[in-house]
Structures are given as structure tokens and as C-alpha cells.
Amino acid sequence: xxxxxxxxxxxxxxxxxxxxxxxxxxxxxxxxxxxxxxxxxxxxxxxxxxxxxxxxxxxxxxxxxxxxxxxxxxxxxxxxxxxxxxxxxxxxxxxxxxxxxxxxxxxxxxxxxxxxxxxxxxxxxxxxxxxxxxxxxxxxxxxxxxxxxxxxxxxxxxxxxxxxxxxxxxxxxxxxxxxxxxxxxxxxxxxxxxxxxxxxxxxxxxxxxxxxxxxxxxxxxxxxxxxxxxxxxxxxxxxxxxxxxxxxxxxxxxxxxx
Amino acid sequence: xxxxxxxxxxxxxxxxxxxxxxxxxxxxxxxxxxxxxxxxxxxxxxxxxxxxxxxxxxxxxxxxxxxxxxxxxxxxxxxxxxxxxxxxxxxxxxxxxxxxxxxxxxxxxxxxxxxxxxxxx
Numbered sequence: 001x002x003x004x005x006x007x008x009x010x011x012x013x014x015x016x017x018x019x020x021x022x023x024x025x026x027x028x029x030x031x032x033x034x035x036x037x038x039x040x041x042x043x044x045x046x047x048x049x050x051x052x053x054x055x056x057x058x059x060x061x062x063x064x065x066x067x068x069x070x071x072x073x074x075x076x077x078x079x080x081x082x083x084x085x086x087x088x089x090x091x092x093x094x095x096x097x098x099x100x101x102x103x104x105x106x107x108x109x110x111x112x113x114x115x116x117x118x119x120x121x122x123x124x125x126x127x128x129x130x131x132x133x134x135x136x137x138x139x140x141x142x143x144x145x146x147x148x149x150x151x152x153x154x155x156x157x158x159x160x161x162x163x164x165x166x167x168x169x170x171x172x173x174x175x176x177x178x179x180x181x182x183x184x185x186x187x188x189x190x191x192x193x194x195x196x197x198x199x200x201x202x203x204x205x206x207x208x209x210x211x212x213x214x215x216x217x218x219x220x221x222x223x224x225x226x227x228x229x230x231x232x233x234x235x236x237x238x239x240x241x242x243x244x245x246x247x248x249x250x251x252x253x254x255x256x257x258x
Numbered sequence: 259x260x261x262x263x264x265x266x267x268x269x270x271x272x273x274x275x276x277x278x279x280x281x282x283x284x285x286x287x288x289x290x291x292x293x294x295x296x297x298x299x300x301x302x303x304x305x306x307x308x309x310x311x312x313x314x315x316x317x318x319x320x321x322x323x324x325x326x327x328x329x330x331x332x333x334x335x336x337x338x339x340x341x342x343x344x345x346x347x348x349x350x351x352x353x354x355x356x357x358x359x360x361x362x363x364x365x366x367x368x369x370x371x372x373x374x375x376x377x378x379x
Contacts, residue, residue, distance in 0.1 A: 003279060003367040012271035048313050052342060053271045055364035063364075165327070167336035167358035167377060176376065202333070227359035227376065 005057050012053050013106045016062070016098070019046035023095050027088055034083040043091070044073040050098065061111070062101045065119060069094050072126045081125070090125065093118055152184075152240040153221060155210045160231035163204040168229065174208065176224045181214030211239070261378065262286045262303065266296040266310035266322065267340065276309055276340075279367040283374070293317025297325055300332075307378050308337040309361070309370075312348055320348070320355050327356035336377035 026042040033039060047070045055063035069091075075081045093114070100112030112118075155177065159170055177183060187209040194205065214221070218236060225234045263285040267273040270291075277287040288303060290296030294317040296310065308326065312319040319339055326332040336358040341349055349360050358377050361370060 003275075003282065005275065005366065008271045008275045008278075011274050012269075015270050045313050045315065048342070049269050052311075052340075052363045053269050056272065056275065056366075164334050166353070166356060167334055169336075169377075169379065172376060172379060224376075229353060 009057050009059070009105075012057055012059070013102060015053070016050050016102045019050050020095055020099055020102075022046045024092065027092050027095065030083055031085065031088055034088075037077070040073065040077045040083070044070065044077050047073055059102075059105045062098060062105060065094075065101060065115070065122075066098060068119065068122045068126060069098075072122055075126070087125065090118070090121060094122060150213050150215055151238060152211065152213050153181075153218070154237045154239045155212070155221065156207070156235040156237075157210070157225075158207040158233045159204045160229055161203045161205070163229065163232055164202060166227075166229045168227070168232075170204070170206070170208065173224055174210070177210060177212060177221070180216045180220060180224070181212040183210060183212045185211040260284055260286045261306035262288060263307040263309060264288045264290065264296055264300050264303075264305045266290040266293065266308070266314070266319070268292055268311065268314045272311065272340070275367070276370065279370050280307075280309070280374070282367070283371055293319065293322030293325065296322055300326075305332065305335055307374065308332070308335060309340065309374075310337065311340045312345060312352070320351055323352060323355040323357050338373060338377065 023043050023046045026039045026046075030036060030039050030043075047066055051063055051066040051070050054060075054066060072081065073091075076083055076087065081087065097112045097115055097118050100109065100115070103109035104111050157170070157173065159168070163170070174183075174186065189207045189209065190205070192205045192207070193199070199205070218238070221236050228234065261284070263277075263280045265273055265276045265280065265287050266289070267276065268291050273289055273291070277289060280287055285307070288296075288299050288305070290299045292314040293310070296308075297317075310319045310322055317325075323337055323339070326335070326337065337356065339349070339352045339357050339360040340363060341352070341360050342363050352360065359373060361373050
């Protein structure tokens with residue numbers, strides 16, 4: 001789906017200004033009430049919102065600067081940094097810098113002349129070496145696992161009894177697996193299913209064993225289960241590769257145990 | 259019948275992006291700027307998906323998840339949290355509260371729809 005994210009920037013500019021005003025007001029109050037948790041929370045929440053939206057809409061300069069500011073505010077909020085007059089001064093200057101960065105993104109105004117100086121100072125107070133901060137603001141570059149040749153996997157899925165109470169649905173997991181692979185065989189384990197009189201229809205008593213062949217990586221298969229609740233379990237085992245046997249050779253009609 | 263999504267975020271731009279994306283995918287949307295507003299807006303409504311921010315004034319996302327799960331109509335509804343990478347502990351807190359999954363900011367419309375597909379039939 002092609003959606004031009006720039007269409008949402010106008011709303012961002014308006015709300016960024018509101019957040020900056022809230023930050024400024026709360027910081028001025030902090031001068032007479034240092035350490036006030038609610039005021040610090042207000043400043044943190046505003047910075048957090050600006051960072052989240054600016055990075056989403058690709059306003060990178062704002063996102064990068066606010067990311068470091070947010071880390072510092074988190075430390076102040078958690079009591080790791082004291083809200084000294086010097087720190088409040090730095091935070092107020094940072095707010096001015098963000099005003100300037102937003103104006104730059106919105107109207108092409110020149111970048112704030114003290115941008116680099118304030119950014120370096122935020123990093124210093126934050127205890128982050130400059131090069132590390134730069135790394136932190138760029139997405140992690142995970143080495144990519146090269147796609148496997150067709151591999152056979154056996155996946156055992158044991159949902160928790162409370163599975164449905166997390167908004168989970170086993171059918172969606174099975175469907176996602178089938179989109180990633182050719183599912184050879186699905187075995188339903190209904191051994192834990194109580195008698196009809198004892199069934200609680202809101203609980204999950206079933207588990208599955210899925211044999212499949214796929215060119216997807218094991219990591220991609222793990223991603224299917226990324227939202228499982230902590231009481232649910234799953235296991236992914238490599239059972240062979242396509243060279244040793246093919247899906248069609250083991251396709252059988254699933255049997256139902258009584 | 260179109261599915262309905264409840265979108266909750268105090269950021270107007272993020273809310274616009276999420277609702278626009280979900281509407282483009284065929285959802286009808288209900289909006290709230292914080293948890294309390296969302297609870298009110300979704301009263302007596304049939305909702306198929308909730309997408310909520312974590313950090314919001316008045317009522318945050320975790321409290322909203324707990325409040326929604328206490329309502330019979332939301333017992334099994336998929337709930338996605340919008341979070342940032344710095345909030346791993348919040349992610350776990352959200353799961354314990356009953357959230358289904360999460361979406362890490364920044365994200366684009368396609369990434370949002372990929373995750374929605376994981377939790378909505």
C-alpha cells in the first residue's frame with residue numbers, strides 16, 4: 001500500500017508546537033520545584049511524543065535530537081540525574097533547538113546555529129560517547145540470514161489455556177505458517193480436551209504439530225510466534241532438507257484420536 | 259460488514275496515520291486521545307481491533323488494556339500496543355495486562371498492516 005506519509009506532517013507540526021509549549025511551561029515550573037515527578041513526566045511525555053511521531057514521518061533531525069533528549073529526561077525522571085539549574089537551562093535550550101528544527105522541517109528555516117553544541121552537551125550529560133549516540137540513533141543493522149534451500153521443519157505449538165484471553169487465535173498462526181511454506185501435515189492433539197460437560201469454551205485445550213517445507217529461514221518461522229503469551233510454548237525443529245524427502249511423499253490425511 | 263478498529267493516541271498525527279492506514283484496508287475507525295476517551299467512545303460498540311499508544315495523559319495504554327479486558331465484549335479482542343524500542347519492559351507489562359502484540363515506532367503503513375494481519379482474521 002502506497003501512502004504518502006508527508007500528508008500527516010501538518011498535524012505533526014501543530015502538535016509539536018503544543019508539546020514544546022508544555023515542555024517549556026513545565027521546565028520553568030521545575031526551576032522552583034526541582035525534582036517534581038509530575039512536571040518531569042510532562043516534559044518526558046512531550047519529548048517522547050515528538051520523537052515517536054517525527055521518526056515515523058521521516059523528520060530525522062528532530063527524531064535524532066529528541067531521542068537523546070528523551071534518554072536524558074528518562075534518567076532525570078528515574079532520579080539518576082538531579083534537576084539542577086544547569087540541567088534545566090540545558091533542557092530549555094534544547095526546547096529552543098527543537099523549535100528551530102521543526103521550523104527547518106516545516107518552512108526550510110535555517111538550522112539552529114547551536115544545534116551541534118547543544119547535541120554534544122546532551123550526549124555528555126547523558127554519559128553517551130558521541131559515536132555511540134550516533135549508532136543508537138540509526139537502526140540496528142542485523143546480519144541477514146541467507147534464505148535456506150527448501151528445508152523441512154516440525155513445529156509443535158502448545159497454546160496456553162488462557163490463549164484466547166490475549167486476543168490470540170491459533171488459526172491465524174497456522175495460516176501465517178501456510179503462507180510462508182507448504183504445509184505437509186497438520187496433526188491436532190486433542191488429548192487434553194475434557195468431556196463436553198467439563199469444557200470451558202473460553203479456554204484452549206488443543207495443540208498442534210505441523211510438518212512443513214519452506215525456503216523461509218528459521219528466524220522467519222520464529223517471527224510467526226512473536227506475540228505468544230508467556231504460558232504458551234512452541235518448538236521449531238529441523239527435520240530434514242528437501243533433498244532427503246519431499247512434502248508430497250509424506251502427505252497423509254490427518255487422523256483424529258478419540 | 260466492515261470491521262471496526264479503536265485507535266487511541268494522544269498524538270493527532272500518529273492517530274491520523276493509523277486511522278488512515280486502517281481505513282484504507284477497509285476498517286471503520288473509532289478514535290480516542292487517551293484511555294479514558296477510548297473507553298467512553300467504545301462503550302456498547304463492537305470492536306474487532308484496538309491499536310493504542312502506551313504513553314498518554316489521563317489514562318495510559320496499559321491501564322486501558324486492563325480496563326478493556328475486564329469488559330466482556332473485549333475479552334478476546336486483539337489489542338496492539340504502539341511502543342518504542344526503549345520500552346521493552348512496557349512491552350512485557352502490556353502482555354501481562356492482556357495485550358495481544360505490539361508495533362514498534364517508527365513504523366510505516368505496510369508494517370502496521372502486516373502486524374494487523376497477524377492478529378485479525
